[in-house]
Amino acid sequence: MSAFVNHFTFEFKTGLRNSTSMLMNYLFPLGFYAMMGLVMTQINPGFKDVLIPAMGLVAIMASTLLGLPGPLVESREAGIFRSFKVNGVPAFSILVIPTLTTVFHALIAVIIIALTAAPLFGGLAPASWANFALLTLLSIFTFGAIGSLIGVVSSASRGTVLWSQLIFLPSMLLGGLMMPFDLLPESVRRFAALLPTTHSMQAYLGLAYGQTTQLNPLFSVGILLASGLLALGLAVYLFNWDSHNSARRGHPLMALLILVPYVVGMLVG
Amino acid sequence: MDKPIISVENFRKIYGDFVAVSGISFEVRSGEIFGLLGPNGAGKTSTLECLEGIRRPDGGALQVIGVDPGREPRKLRDLIGVQLQTSSLPANMQVGEAMKFFCAYHGIPPRYELLERLGLQQKMHSQYGQLSMGQQRRLALALAVAHKPPVVFLDEPTAGLDVGSRTELHELMQELKEDGIGIILATHDMAEAEKMTDRIAILLQGEIVASGTPREITATGSGLTKVSVRTEASVLEKNGVGFPGVAQRLLKEAYVNYFSTNPGPTVQAILDYIEFQGDKLIDLRVERPSLEERFLEITTNGGE
Numbered sequence A: 001m002s003a004f005v006n007h008f009t010f011e012f013k014t015g016l017r018n019s020t021s022m023l024m025n026y027l028f029p030l031g032f033y034a035m036m037g038l039v040m041t042q043i044n045p046g047f048k049d050v051l052i053p054a055m056g057l058v059a060i061m062a063s064t065l066l067g068l069p070g071p072l073v074e075s076r077e078a079g080i081f082r083s084f085k086v087n088g089v090p091a092f093s094i095l096v097i098p099t100l101t102t103v104f105h106a107l108i109a110v111i112i113i114a115l116t117a118a119p120l121f122g123g124l125a126p127a128s129w130a131n132f133a134l135l136t137l138l139s140i141f142t143f144g145a146i147g148s149l150i151g152v153v154s155s156a157s158r159g160t161v162l163w164s165q166l167i168f169l170p171s172m173l174l175g176g177l178m179m180p181f182d183l184l185p186e187s188v189r190r191f192a193a194l195l196p197t198t199h200s201m202q203a204y205l206g207l208a209y210g211q212t213t214q215l216n217p218l219f220s221v222g223i224l225l226a227s228g229l230l231a232l233g234l235a236v237y238l239f240n241w242d243s244h245n246s247a248r249r250g251h252p253l254m255a256l257l258i259l260v261p262y263v264v265g266m267l268v269g
Numbered sequence B: 001m002d003k004p005i006i007s008v009e010n011f012r013k014i015y016g017d018f019v020a021v022s023g024i025s026f027e028v029r030s031g032e033i034f035g036l037l038g039p040n041g042a043g044k045t046s047t048l049e050c051l052e053g054i055r056r057p058d059g060g061a062l063q064v065i066g067v068d069p070g071r072e073p074r075k076l077r078d079l080i081g082v083q084l085q086t087s088s089l090p091a092n093m094q095v096g097e098a099m100k101f102f103c104a105y106h107g108i109p110p111r112y113e114l115l116e117r118l119g120l121q122q123k124m125h126s127q128y129g130q131l132s133m134g135q136q137r138r139l140a141l142a143l144a145v146a147h148k149p150p151v152v153f154l155d156e157p158t159a160g161l162d163v164g165s166r167t168e169l170h171e172l173m174q175e176l177k178e179d180g181i182g183i184i185l186a187t188h189d190m191a192e193a194e195k196m197t198d199r200i201a202i203l204l205q206g207e208i209v210a211s212g213t214p215r216e217i218t219a220t221g222s223g224l225t226k227v228s229v230r231t232e233a234s235v236l237e238k239n240g241v242g243f244p245g246v247a248q249r250l251l252k253e254a255y256v257n258y259f260s261t262n263p264g265p266t267v268q269a270i271l272d273y274i275e276f277q278g279d280k281l282i283d284l285r286v287e288r289p290s291l292e293e294r295f296l297e298i299t300t301n302g303g304e
Helices: A002-017 A019-043 A045-049 A051-067 A069-077 A080-086 A091-121 A129-153 A157-174 A186-192 A196-208 A217-238 A252-268 B044-051 B095-105 B112-117 B133-145 B163-178 B190-196 B214-219 B263-276 B291-300
Strands: B004-015 B018-029 B033-037 B059-064 B080-083 B151-155 B182-187 B199-204 B207-212 B225-231 B246-252 B255-260 B281-287
Touching: A002 A019, A002 A091, A002 B095, A019 A045, A019 A051, A019 A069, A019 A091, A045 A051, A051 A069, A051 A091, A051 A129, A051 A157, A051 A196, A069 A080, A069 A091, A069 A129, A069 A157, A080 A091, A091 A129, A091 A217, A129 A157, A129 A196, A129 A217, A129 A252, A157 A186, A157 A196, A196 A217, A196 A252, A217 A252, B004 B044, B004 B182, B018 B044, B018 B059, B018 B182, B018 B199, B018 B207, B033 B044, B033 B190, B044 B059, B044 B151, B044 B182, B080 B133, B095 B112, B095 B133, B112 B133, B133 B151, B133 B163, B163 B182, B163 B190, B182 B190, B190 B291, B199 B214, B199 B291, B207 B214, B207 B291, B214 B291, B225 B263, B255 B263, B263 B281
Parallel strands: B033 B182, B033 B199, B080 B151, B151 B182
Antiparallel strands: B004 B018, B004 B059, B199 B207, B225 B255, B225 B281, B246 B255
């Protein structure tokens, strides 16, 4: 327990000490939130209705997709994992503790957004705070697991950026954060259904805000949970201590299996 | 220095088509410093990494304190201390924090006195990324021995260290040895190996080409002892006389160097000749072949 607490405390502090982590955990998402709150709500007053979940998801994606994978790759490349291994630190801790601390940082950012959006920018509060909290935890879990998986399968920092942006950018544009999902053309909507952000937003709107949604929100919850568990399992399975060790388990392309719940959801839905 | 704590039998390691280690065997006893020497790519690090449980062997039997590192790497963690050739810690991890972090994983209280012993007490709150290479290596050593393991693996521990740090590290190694800890030392530094190790094995292309005590290894070479002489009137330099036992004569700076198979009579004859010629002796040195010379002899002759 002491080792876990020590490791957790260290990783949590890293999220504040490291300038890149600090940027991804707090400065970028909260700065973006302030800008969108000031500008976007003036241009499009309807944006106030989704300000909290949309900006909450930006905070979650920034810390998990943009902030988490890079340090995992850099630690492996720099031989930090090897040092950890020979000193008795288990692989599970190396993978899960940074994910957990990222979850905490993301949670703090979402709480700041949720508590300030209404008084500062007139953001609409959820009808069910309990459902909002549960969906936030689920979204953080799913994105955290995907972020870990990206960190595990990327061979270099450049690859990390590519994989992360492959999810982050379409999510920003098509995931229902900036424009409503039901306004997207049918073909684009099909593609957007492959993004976890779309399912998070649909679940928030349906279950926390009580709105009618294009996708069944409970179905979206199932997809998020399944893909989160799958991503975590794959991250643990594909984890490699050492980039120079040729005897690794599985092929990195196995990571694409996390698309299975989304494809199934797209076909069934 | 009695019972074997490490046993390597017919060990093989292969990377694709490349045979890194080809069926080597050796033993290390407690309280012994065992040196693994060899040029780059000889198989030293592969051997160490398989014994440390970082890589899996492709053949043979490895035992570290009765544990098979390939099959029970977790059981091995509290039994061994490892200073890797290339490793790192998170750049923002503080020195004191690192000690607390790794000791917690070994289930022991932090051993800050070790940091003091290795001259890192002033750096307790410094981040790893701010330390010099020497300080990083000393921290790695402190972390490797903090849980008092019976076996310690040191891969190039003094590379990049200044003279003071090297001496401190050698003293610590000596203390560990006196405490009955077995040490495997992989090094390129022949002077260090000659000074610190009890026995050595020289690896070349994945095979042990020589093993024994440093004295035994050097004795198995050409056996030529170097006798260097300098006199006031340089009679030895001017007159190329032969002396008993001398196989080779070389002039270097103001010295005449004789390589002798029988240094006693050679020295006696040289002194008699200097006296007979009315010259005066300034300096005379007798040096047995060094481990470095023997190592070069072995590695350049492909292990012959």
